[in-house]
Amino acid sequence: MTTTPLPGHPHFALRGDELFAEELRLGDLARQHGTPLFVYSKASMLAALAAYQRGFAGRKAQICYAMKANSSLGILQVFAQAGCGFDIVSGGELERVLAVGGAAKDIIFSGVGKTRAEIRRALDVGIGCFNVESEAELEVLSDLAVAAGKTAPVSIRVNPDVDPKTHPYISTGLRGNKFGVAHARTLAAYQRAAALPGLKVVGIDCHIGSQITDESPYLDAMDRVLDLVQAVEAAGIPLHHIDFGGGLGIAYNGDQPPAADALWRKLFAKLDARGFGDRQFMIEPGRSLTGNAGVCVTEVLYLKPGEDKNFCIIDAAMNDLPRPAMYQAFHAIVPVKPASGPAQTYDVVGPVCESGDWIGRDRALAVKPGDLLAVLSAGAYCMSMASNYNARGRAAEVLVDGGRAHLIRERETAADLMRSERLAS
Numbered sequence: 001m002t003t004t005p006l007p008g009h010p011h012f013a014l015r016g017d018e019l020f021a022e023e024l025r026l027g028d029l030a031r032q033h034g035t036p037l038f039v040y041s042k043a044s045m046l047a048a049l050a051a052y053q054r055g056f057a058g059r060k061a062q063i064c065y066a067m068k069a070n071s072s073l074g075i076l077q078v079f080a081q082a083g084c085g086f087d088i089v090s091g092g093e094l095e096r097v098l099a100v101g102g103a104a105k106d107i108i109f110s111g112v113g114k115t116r117a118e119i120r121r122a123l124d125v126g127i128g129c130f131n132v133e134s135e136a137e138l139e140v141l142s143d144l145a146v147a148a149g150k151t152a153p154v155s156i157r158v159n160p161d162v163d164p165k166t167h168p169y170i171s172t173g174l175r176g177n178k179f180g181v182a183h184a185r186t187l188a189a190y191q192r193a194a195a196l197p198g199l200k201v202v203g204i205d206c207h208i209g210s211q212i213t214d215e216s217p218y219l220d221a222m223d224r225v226l227d228l229v230q231a232v233e234a235a236g237i238p239l240h241h242i243d244f245g246g247g248l249g250i251a252y253n254g255d256q257p258p259a260a261d262a263l264w265r266k267l268f269a270k271l272d273a274r275g276f277g278d279r280q281f282m283i284e285p286g287r288s289l290t291g292n293a294g295v296c297v298t299e300v301l302y303l304k305p306g307e308d309k310n311f312c313i314i315d316a317a318m319n320d321l322p323r324p325a326m327y328q329a330f331h332a333i334v335p336v337k338p339a340s341g342p343a344q345t346y347d348v349v350g351p352v353c354e355s356g357d358w359i360g361r362d363r364a365l366a367v368k369p370g371d372l373l374a375v376l377s378a379g380a381y382c383m384s385m386a387s388n389y390n391a392r393g394r395a396a397e398v399l400v401d402g403g404r405a406h407l408i409r410e411r412e413t414a415a416d417l418m419r420s421e422r423l424a425s
């Protein structure tokens with residue numbers, strides 16, 4: 001039997017005439033659990049993590065999985081067991097880490113709008129670092145820490161003002177973005193933080209954007225951040241760690257992002273040259289750890305030929321796979337059992353009543369109703385962004401580990417969706 005790996009998807013392959021995730025047939029999983037179904041490969045996630053670990057070999061570094069990419073408990077557990085910390089952006093994410101036994105001290109809390117309740121809870125459990133995004137947040141954090149009789153460990157997220165050359169909605173390190181403290185304000189913000197009674201300055205962080213496929217923005221941002229480290233430390237405020245954020249892209253459509261280990265070899269060459277190579281580092285990768293470790297298996301419901309367009313209507317929709325509707329993003333779509341017949345060009349669309357509910361445009365497919373398709377690169381920013389629009393229950397999720405499949409999320413039922421609602425009278 002010939003094995004053809006899926007491009008960009010380690011541990012997903014066409015074996016003979018059928019797609020497999022590790023040792024299991026996607027078709028069998030779909031029959032057992034129904035569709036739409038997210039299928040993840042544990043080995044893929046660990047392989048993506050290993051690339052970072054190779055890049056950090058011999059260095060002091062902590063990898064904090066940016067869990068907004070995929071915050072399902074079964075996925076968090078994989079990273080917690082592999083020794084990762086977590087980058088969180090809400091109180092809900094904090095509770096999820098704690099629920100899988102993640103250590104509070106390995107949590108860093110990012111986000112421009114932390115509420116007082118979220119901050120109090122994070123102080124209470126003793127997280128490792130607050131990545132503060134504004135001068136106003138420093139004041140609130142210090143007040144709450146003093147009131148709780150604690151000292152909050154803080155890092156200031158700096159905006160290095162470099163262009164990550166990605167989609168405007170996922171670029172975060174430019175001057176016009178809402179994220180971080182402006183480069184020019186950084187020293188003043190650190191001086192204020194050092195003077196506040198409830199804070200202990202422990203680090204500096206940045207995160208310039210997402211789906212970055214070019215190494216130059218990283219190298220530029222590193223120089224800008226190191227300039228700030230020098231300025232802050234020259235003012236007598238030592239920085240224990242440097243957190244370089246996440247953002248490394250994945251191959252969705254033949255993109256060729258740098259490999260994590262190769263990128264970090266280059267970044268460390270710069271760090272060594274500038275005398276910072278022996279510092280404590282942190283990174284916050286999300287998409288690059290889970291994105292190509294997951295696919296969404298969906299069934300073709302109807303084919304609808306038209307004058308201008310042919311439509312292939314599937315049972316997954318924008319509520320399951322929101323990236324095309326949100327960012328005109330591309331997901332490759334392949335048959336689970338490729339057929340030999342002639343291909344037609346289709347717009348692949350879901351059942352939701354919105355013209356924005358498309359998953360792929362102008363795709364050549366040889367399919368018939370009842371066939372299964374796999375929407376690729378669906379491990380990040382799909383289930384974590386999924387909604388119940390059109391009163392659609394969220395899909396089930398399966399984590400494949402070698403020859404075993406673990407159902408890590410049951411399909412939501414109509415009753416699940418109505419559980420927290422009350423009639424007015």
Ligand SMILES: *Cc1c(COP(=O)(O)O)cnc(C)c1O
Binds near residue numbers: 285
């Ligand atoms: C989203 C986010 C990340 C992860 O970004 P990816 O592109 O998924 O790697 C890291 N840090 C912060 C602060 C984020 O908001």
